[in-house]
Amino acid sequence: MQRRISLIPQPQQLSAAAGDLDLSTLDAIAADPELHPLAWLLSDLLNRGTGLRLAVAGPETGGRVLRLRLEGDRPEDLTTAAEAYRLDVTADGVVLAAAHPAGISRGIATLRQLLPADALREAPAADPVVPLVAIADEPRLRWRGVMLDVVRHFQPKDFVLKMIDRAWLHRLNVVHLHLTDDQGWRFEVPSRPKLAEIASWRAETKIGHARDEAAGYEPTPHGGIFSVPDLREIASYARERHILIVPEVNLPGHARAVLAAYPELGAGQDKPVSPTFGVFEEVLEPTPEALDFALEAYTAVAEVFEGPFVHIGGDEVPMTQWESSPVARELMEREGMEDVRGVQAWFTKAFCERLTAMGKRVIGWDEILDGGAPAEAVVHVWRNEAYVKKAIAAGHQVVASPEPYAYYDHYESDDPQEPLRIHGLTTVDKVAGWDPVPPGIDPDKVLGIQCQLWSEYLPTPRDVEYSAFPRLSVMAEVGWTNLDVREANPVQDRLEDHLERLHAMGVDYRPPTGPERWQRGGSGRRTRFNWTFQEHEAE
Numbered sequence: 001m002q003r004r005i006s007l008i009p010q011p012q013q014l015s016a017a018a019g020d021l022d023l024s025t026l027d028a029i030a031a032d033p034e035l036h037p038l039a040w041l042l043s044d045l046l047n048r049g050t051g052l053r054l055a056v057a058g059p060e061t062g063g064r065v066l067r068l069r070l071e072g073d074r075p076e077d078l079t080t081a082a083e084a085y086r087l088d089v090t091a092d093g094v095v096l097a098a099a100h101p102a103g104i105s106r107g108i109a110t111l112r113q114l115l116p117a118d119a120l121r122e123a124p125a126a127d128p129v130v131p132l133v134a135i136a137d138e139p140r141l142r143w144r145g146v147m148l149d150v151v152r153h154f155q156p157k158d159f160v161l162k163m164i165d166r167a168w169l170h171r172l173n174v175v176h177l178h179l180t181d182d183q184g185w186r187f188e189v190p191s192r193p194k195l196a197e198i199a200s201w202r203a204e205t206k207i208g209h210a211r212d213e214a215a216g217y218e219p220t221p222h223g224g225i226f227s228v229p230d231l232r233e234i235a236s237y238a239r240e241r242h243i244l245i246v247p248e249v250n251l252p253g254h255a256r257a258v259l260a261a262y263p264e265l266g267a268g269q270d271k272p273v274s275p276t277f278g279v280f281e282e283v284l285e286p287t288p289e290a291l292d293f294a295l296e297a298y299t300a301v302a303e304v305f306e307g308p309f310v311h312i313g314g315d316e317v318p319m320t321q322w323e324s325s326p327v328a329r330e331l332m333e334r335e336g337m338e339d340v341r342g343v344q345a346w347f348t349k350a351f352c353e354r355l356t357a358m359g360k361r362v363i364g365w366d367e368i369l370d371g372g373a374p375a376e377a378v379v380h381v382w383r384n385e386a387y388v389k390k391a392i393a394a395g396h397q398v399v400a401s402p403e404p405y406a407y408y409d410h411y412e413s414d415d416p417q418e419p420l421r422i423h424g425l426t427t428v429d430k431v432a433g434w435d436p437v438p439p440g441i442d443p444d445k446v447l448g449i450q451c452q453l454w455s456e457y458l459p460t461p462r463d464v465e466y467s468a469f470p471r472l473s474v475m476a477e478v479g480w481t482n483l484d485v486r487e488a489n490p491v492q493d494r495l496e497d498h499l500e501r502l503h504a505m506g507v508d509y510r511p512p513t514g515p516e517r518w519q520r521g522g523s524g525r526r527t528r529f530n531w532t533f534q535e536h537e538a539e
């Protein structure tokens with residue numbers, strides 16, 4: 001019996017014929033030499049979930065094969081054309097063709113979803129059977145990402161790899177790693193050993209919500225740091241799947257962990273790595289030493305992650321310390337700055353110059369607009385969609401992560417049993433209704449969209465999974481699929497089938513009917529806390 005075809009994201013064009021193809025009747029995976037790494041990856045995945053063993057052979061191999069083929073002129077990286085693919089499954093075999101290996105990688109993700117859900121398990125659990133289809137597909141947006149916050153709660157490396165794999169299955173192409181913040185520093189910089197010794201852990205962690213002061217602190221140390229080999233492994237795991245890692249080193253604010261290790265880079269305070277969450281006053285002083293430190297940190301990530309982007313952070317930088325700092329005042333006088341926000345712009349400009357000299361492009365949170373940022377910097381909009389317009393008007397390209405649609409550390413429903421989250425309400429239906437490039441916005445300027453998994457209140461991988469899925473699945477479709485195709489095929493109709501995939505992969509997703517009993521907040525430390533959050537004003 002033929003299974004229903006139910007893919008997320010919905011491909012742009014899909015036509016199905018009656019019947020199935022049993023991949024075990026094929027002789028090999030025939031692939032251009034350049035595609036052999038992807039071909040072996042596919043072979044391995046098919047083997048794990050179905051037991052099938054298909055060897056990889058050269059492109060000249062004829063007969064009944066699963067063919068991976070490059071065709072046409074090679075598009076530039078990070079274009080929608082680079083991720084376009086055609087996938088034809090007929091009674092005679094499979095042809096997956098694209099102009100760029102990235103397109104082949106996206107087509108493999110679709111092929112995996114055409115298999116029975118149980119084929120996504122780690123040991124043979126399903127027959128390798130796929131329906132006969134013809135798919136022609138290309139993403140709507142160039143950048144479709146997910147951010148993991150490995151700072152507020154450390155996420156072990158194997159979970160980061162799993163999330164890269166899940167991003168891949170959803171045809172996302174960016175995984176942004178938020179690596180530094182007030183609560184910790186999470187990657188090794190060999191020239192700065194105190195980052196590992198001091199900044200990588202905190203002595204205690206806030207119990208409950210940061211605004212619930214009465215709840216106190218849990219005196220169990222929390223921490224973790226990725227070594228250089230860990231980072232290299234993450235980089236090559238992502239590269240194999242044609243997923244871009246965007247590493248973020250968040251400066252000059254959110255700097256409590258750095259300053260705990262190297263207090264001389266700040267205004268001299270001696271506070272520990274922060275045990276709680278929020279926005280803190282501590283910032284880097286605008287000195288040559290602070291710039292040297294930043295340069296070492298940016299060089300360390302830029303060397304490991306060879307992709308074009310480095311994220312400089314730049315969000316929520318309070319001006320209070322600079323307002324009373326003689327060093328900042330002296331800089332302002334020297335540079336003729338009238339507004340103290342110029343100090344942040346001074347950092348942004350210096351980071352941009354140094355990263356550009358390393359051949360990188362800078363992306364930073366929308367606050368980098370406040371004091372002015374070089375036009376080549378990409379603005380990562382988080383506050384609300386008004387900043388998309390503001391950034392574009394200032395000449396920037398944009399990645400859009402507006403809180404109301406893209407912050408999956410927000411509550412998923414108003415059920416009092418939802419587990420502790422920061423605030424907000426972002427339902428699956430809300431995400432499904434998101435048009436990231438509404439009329440009036442120049443689509444060329446919108447690189448893409450991204451969801452955020454801030455982990456203040458997501459202490460374990462299971463909490464991250466509950467928050468991410470299925471909202472991330474729906475967001476993947478918002479970024480990939482054209483609006484008319486989405487309207488003709490509401491994603492909600494495909495979610496149930498998709499949840500079977502997530503289940504087969506062992507993801508602790510949130511069921512559409514609400515949290516399972518073990519996922520609920522209960523009446524203890526994870527109970528829902530209602531903090532009425534002031535939405536950011538449109539500028």
Ligand code: TNX
Pocket residue numbers: 315316365382407409422454455456
């Ligand atoms: C704002 S988004 C932040 C983060 C928090 C997040 C919680 C951004 C650039 N800054 O530091 O984790 O809200 O939702």
